[in-house]
Amino acid sequence: MALSREQEDRARARFINGMDEVGDTELNEAARQGDHKLNTFGDRPPGSLADWWQELKLMVSLLNDYRKGDYRAVPWKVIAAITGAVIYFVSPLDVVPDFLPLAGYLDDALVVKLALDLARSDLAQYAHWKAQRPHE
Numbered sequence: 001m002a003l004s005r006e007q008e009d010r011a012r013a014r015f016i017n018g019m020d021e022v023g024d025t026e027l028n029e030a031a032r033q034g035d036h037k038l039n040t041f042g043d044r045p046p047g048s049l050a051d052w053w054q055e056l057k058l059m060v061s062l063l064n065d066y067r068k069g070d071y072r073a074v075p076w077k078v079i080a081a082i083t084g085a086v087i088y089f090v091s092p093l094d095v096v097p098d099f100l101p102l103a104g105y106l107d108d109a110l111v112v113k114l115a116l117d118l119a120r121s122d123l124a125q126y127a128h129w130k131a132q133r134p135h136e
Helices: 005-018 024-041 045-067 076-091 104-131
Strands: none
Touching: 005 076, 024 045, 024 076, 024 104, 045 076, 045 104, 076 104
């Protein structure tokens, strides 16, 4: 099963438009709701997100550390992209509703991949920083 070209275009447009609307409120909500949704799935991600599950977890962790002020060595456009992707992921009503079997998370996977393409080097730096911190 795959997304149609129209579905891909709509998901991409919603993601890009959503990035422009990101502020502190959206960042806080994405971090909170992202944690909740990740915990809901535990270690059993939807199939279409399985390849990016660890990166998605890292993205939500980055949002949490950024909003707390613990890690700020990342450009705002990357935070906006990650926030937009996480907001898209937590929303049950996106281009392809999440409750649809098999296809429900295909558009989410596309949006997560778009954010990863933009944020990959910043996420790698964040992961390195996180690994160097003493565990609380």
